[in-house]
Amino acid sequence: AHELKKFNVACISLWPGPVRTEYIQENIIKHAEDNPSEMSLRSSKIFEKGETIEFAGKSIVHLAADPNIMKKTGRIIETTALACEYGFTDIDGLTPICTRKVKDLLQLEGWNKLAAFVPDFVKIPYWVLHMTANKF
Numbered sequence: 001a002h003e004l005k006k007f008n009v010a011c012i013s014l015w016p017g018p019v020r021t022e023y024i025q026e027n028i029i030k031h032a033e034d035n036p037s038e039m040s041l042r043s044s045k046i047f048e049k050g051e052t053i054e055f056a057g058k059s060i061v062h063l064a065a066d067p068n069i070m071k072k073t074g075r076i077i078e079t080t081a082l083a084c085e086y087g088f089t090d091i092d093g094l095t096p097i098c099t100r101k102v103k104d105l106l107q108l109e110g111w112n113k114l115a116a117f118v119p120d121f122v123k124i125p126y127w128v129l130h131m132t133a134n135k136f
Contacts, residue, residue, distance in 0.1 A: 001073045001074030002074065004073070005070065005073055005074070008070065009073075010063075010069045010070055010072065010073040011073055011074060012063065012069075012072055012073060012074075012075060012076075012077055013075070013076040013077070014056060014059060014060070014063075014077060014078075014079060014082075015076055015077065015078045015079065016051060016055065016056050016078075016079045017050055017051055017078065017079065017080055017096055017097060017098065017099050018046050018047050018049070018050030018051070018096070018097065018099070019047075019050055019051055019052070019053060019055075019056075020047055020048075020050045020051065020052055020053070021053055024047050024050075025047075028043050028044055028047055029044045029047055029048060045108060046097070046108065049094075049096065049097040049104075049108070050096055050097060051079060051080070051090055051096035052090050052091055052092065054090070054091050055079055055083075055090045055091070055096060056079055058083075058088055058090070058091075059079045059082045059083070062082060062086040062088060063082065066086075076126075078098065078100070079096075080095070080096055080097070080098040080101075081098070083095055083096070084098075084120075098123075100123040100124045100129070101120065101122070101123055102118050102122045102123065102124065103115045103118040103119070103120055103122065105124075106118060
């Protein structure tokens, strides 16, 4: 990104959330309906609220139309963050779950009353996600 910036070329790492691919719909969501166990129900709940395969494409279209795209070069950006910034939804009209939003995570676990008090801007910081994935 640093080398390409002087040529006015943006380089952005786009991170999708849980994606409802055909495989996921057939093997995780349908499997949870047929064989309900705690683990399969948790997995299917995450993917049911996930994004379609077209959502990343919509994110790229909005990024390409942004006149200030060079301010984003060299960054990691989630597709749901772009949906919030540009105001678009998935092809089914829904906004997919953001795995960093505390409100979405509380709703996913069934804490809807508590989630009602949490503002949308409260997110898990990237450094926390990094520390959970880092093996030291």
